[in-house]
Amino acid sequence: MRHENIRINRERLLRRLEEMGRIGALEGGGNSRLAFTEEDREARDLLVGWMRGAGLDVRIDRFGNITGTRAGLEDGPPVMTGSHIDTVATGGKYDGVLGVLAGLEALETMNDAGIETKRPVAVTSFSNEEGVRFQPDMMGSLVYQGGLPLDEAYAIVDRDGCSIGESLERIGYIGDAPVGGNAVHAFIELHIEQGPILEDEGSTIGAVEGVQGISWTEYTFAGRSAHAGTTPMARRHDAGYVAAAVAAYVRRLAEEVGRGQVTTVGVFEVEPNLVNVVPERARITADIRNFDNGLLKDAEDKLNAFVTRTADEEGVAVERRTLARFDPTSFAPALVEKIGNAAERLGYSTRRIASGAGHDAQIMARICPTAMIFVPSVGGISHNIEEYTSDEDCEAGANVMLHALLDLAE
Amino acid sequence: MRHENIRINRERLLRRLEEMGRIGALEGGGNSRLAFTEEDREARDLLVGWMRGAGLDVRIDRFGNITGTRAGLEDGPPVMTGSHIDTVATGGKYDGVLGVLAGLEALETMNDAGIETKRPVAVTSFSNEEGVRFQPDMMGSLVYQGGLPLDEAYAIVDRDGCSIGESLERIGYIGDAPVGGNAVHAFIELHIEQGPILEDEGSTIGAVEGVQGISWTEYTFAGRSAHAGTTPMARRHDAGYVAAAVAAYVRRLAEEVGRGQVTTVGVFEVEPNLVNVVPERARITADIRNFDNGLLKDAEDKLNAFVTRTADEEGVAVERRTLARFDPTSFAPALVEKIGNAAERLGYSTRRIASGAGHDAQIMARICPTAMIFVPSVGGISHNIEEYTSDEDCEAGANVMLHALLDLAE
Numbered sequence: 132m133r134h135e136n137i138r139i140n141r142e143r144l145l146r147r148l149e150e151m152g153r154i155g156a157l158e159g160g161g162n163s164r165l166a167f168t169e170e171d172r173e174a175r176d177l178l179v180g181w182m183r184g185a186g187l188d189v190r191i192d193r194f195g196n197i198t199g200t201r202a203g204l205e206d207g208p209p210v211m212t213g214s215h216i217d218t219v220a221t222g223g224k225y226d227g228v229l230g231v232l233a234g235l236e237a238l239e240t241m242n243d244a245g246i247e248t249k250r251p252v253a254v255t256s257f258s259n260e261e262g263v264r265f266q267p268d269m270m271g272s273l274v275y276q277g278g279l280p281l282d283e284a285y286a287i288v289d290r291d292g293c294s295i296g297e298s299l300e301r302i303g304y305i306g307d308a309p310v311g312g313n314a315v316h317a318f319i320e321l322h323i324e325q326g327p328i329l330e331d332e333g334s335t336i337g338a339v340e341g342v343q344g345i346s347w348t349e350y351t352f353a354g355r356s357a358h359a360g361t362t363p364m365a366r367r368h369d370a371g372y373v374a375a376a377v378a379a380y381v382r383r384l385a386e387e388v389g390r391g392q393v394t395t396v397g398v399f400e401v402e403p404n405l406v407n408v409v410p411e412r413a414r415i416t417a418d419i420r421n422f423d424n425g426l427l428k429d430a431e432d433k434l435n436a437f438v439t440r441t442a443d444e445e446g447v448a449v450e451r452r453t454l455a456r457f458d459p460t461s462f463a464p465a466l467v468e469k470i471g472n473a474a475e476r477l478g479y480s481t482r483r484i485a486s487g488a489g490h491d492a493q494i495m496a497r498i499c500p501t502a503m504i505f506v507p508s509v510g511g512i513s514h515n516i517e518e519y520t521s522d523e524d525c526e527a528g529a530n531v532m533l534h535a536l537l538d539l540a541e
Numbered sequence: 542m543r544h545e546n547i548r549i550n551r552e553r554l555l556r557r558l559e560e561m562g563r564i565g566a567l568e569g570g571g572n573s574r575l576a577f578t579e580e581d582r583e584a585r586d587l588l589v590g591w592m593r594g595a596g597l598d599v600r601i602d603r604f605g606n607i608t609g610t611r612a613g614l615e616d617g618p619p620v621m622t623g624s625h626i627d628t629v630a631t632g633g634k635y636d637g638v639l640g641v642l643a644g645l646e647a648l649e650t651m652n653d654a655g656i657e658t659k660r661p662v663a664v665t666s667f668s669n670e671e672g673v674r675f676q677p678d679m680m681g682s683l684v685y686q687g688g689l690p691l692d693e694a695y696a697i698v699d700r701d702g703c704s705i706g707e708s709l710e711r712i713g714y715i716g717d718a719p720v721g722g723n724a725v726h727a728f729i730e731l732h733i734e735q736g737p738i739l740e741d742e743g744s745t746i747g748a749v750e751g752v753q754g755i756s757w758t759e760y761t762f763a764g765r766s767a768h769a770g771t772t773p774m775a776r777r778h779d780a781g782y783v784a785a786a787v788a789a790y791v792r793r794l795a796e797e798v799g800r801g802q803v804t805t806v807g808v809f810e811v812e813p814n815l816v817n818v819v820p821e822r823a824r825i826t827a828d829i830r831n832f833d834n835g836l837l838k839d840a841e842d843k844l845n846a847f848v849t850r851t852a853d854e855e856g857v858a859v860e861r862r863t864l865a866r867f868d869p870t871s872f873a874p875a876l877v878e879k880i881g882n883a884a885e886r887l888g889y890s891t892r893r894i895a896s897g898a899g900h901d902a903q904i905m906a907r908i909c910p911t912a913m914i915f916v917p918s919v920g921g922i923s924h925n926i927e928e929y930t931s932d933e934d935c936e937a938g939a940n941v942m943l944h945a946l947l948d949l950a951e
Contacts, residue, residue: 357925364803398814404808406672408630487771
């Protein structure tokens, strides 16, 4: 094995994590850096500056995906890594960012060591992975892969009617490069686990075998507002009650389906939202995930049947909108093995793991052999300002990535 | 019986209802005229102008309650009527307004007919009956009656931290008159039923025997935000789930308690309110009402036990705040009978009825003999822009009030 003793520059990686974490910083820690906002622009500028400083060939595509490429001895399809630098509204400073900055760090380490690889190696920051303002999530990689046409993506609007096209233009990140369309030799993404398994089992590196299927549905209920004191229970068309009954059922659904099924109602709004008025309208979302697509479909069917029955019984109309739907993904076994082997060679404890969260890697898996590297999340906490991964684990993940990239690029 | 053939001026009453309904008018009908807003100020100015035009002695007290008095032959405690002109955010144009304008109309009718009454007769518009921005509801009458000290009322703040004192000063309605403190001979309030009973049973006039007890509680749940895909169900502290389970239970509670129990969750908010984040905080309100105070207390106890158990099981903290609590009220039987008799003499179909909604009259009942007159609400709809009471029924209610006032004032 060549380059067996090479390691990333821990200080440089941690310094950049720190610096990026100052953009959209929240009181008490964590970040709010929603896609296509001013904070996103500032973070992109910082990243592009670092990429140029590292001598990478930087290209920004028409959807704002940013790729820095280090040339290889040959001119074929690159080995690629990447993740995202947008966050949820109360996010942490590792989710996404670690993967992008560790990718950059791996390339700079190759520079520092004067390594020549056969294939080019590239690191990409994909636009709007979180899907907070604009759904679906994993959007930048989806457009890159061809699963969502660029024009359709531009036309997606947030709840205030503002489009992605406008937002991306406003922050100046509609680049010149075409979106995707080039062959990729392989794709590796480093990410924090965002769950408790690695920590619970004392492993440093997760070699990720696949990703849960994800189903996001928005339900809007329309009933009739009425006086809370004078309207007999039997005459109500209470949109808020139907929403609450559905939200409580969404939790029971996880128990009914079992076997790793997770379910969440993250959004809950009622109108007019007054103490003594029976709600006229309600809006909720259901986020349901499973590693088994058959079980996921069962869960979706059960939920839809419950929604229909409950709304009918209350005389409330229901509108459904699919916000995102991704089948479960299996990563390339050969790459998963390479990651496990690299971790072992470097002396890190490692185990196979599955991802509960969606990642750009699952979209890239549609066009090239793909796998992921996980590092532990303390307490399993993520999408929360308390999200934390130790310096040692960040370093370990970046080293595994460096060696996996070298292995694939040679 | 003197003045047997006297009737109110229907056109004048309807014209004023129409004119008042233009202040804070909503598209599609109805009104938004929240207490202590600019719309409220405009409505108060209009009312004060009409009262002065009718030659009444107009006094505005230090809580903004507006009273117009027509002198009697003697100088004793007045016979009083009144209601409110504030509305909920999506209210109708009859709730409250009808009672105030019909009271004014009754006094003008006495003027037009040159009637002299033994006692003074007064009409009052009480501040903030609806309790939308500032709780509790029925606040103006409560301060008038002495159940809430003026200084405490001034200090009550809305969700933006704005106080009633500031708001009342801003609209220029902190008057010179002391609040309450004078004896009142009797109080009669005309109001729309806001429920379906009179319409269903083909009665024009309800002689109201009493008012339901009302209990408003706000629950704020504090859990922990977490990633919707990676956080195992057993490790969640989902504030939104607890709120939804409680809201669904509030509905079941009405069935469990039965016997006229009504229950409503009107407010439902979660934070951060994102598809893929387990909610960290949730806020809901429970509005529960019963004519029997023992049953109402049972319902409160059951709900509190359910809240404690559900929050504990989920590892979520709960904070409770009582927004309003009024015992059931029984009106003065002699007055209820006078109202029924007046309706019969005038040829209107009438029945005894109980009020599901809270009214200023229930507060006034603490200091003087009190009763209410109800007229039908089409479809039982209220607190809704579709709220409607026919012109004939408005006229009928005002005529019954006129005769009840004359009966009491002689």
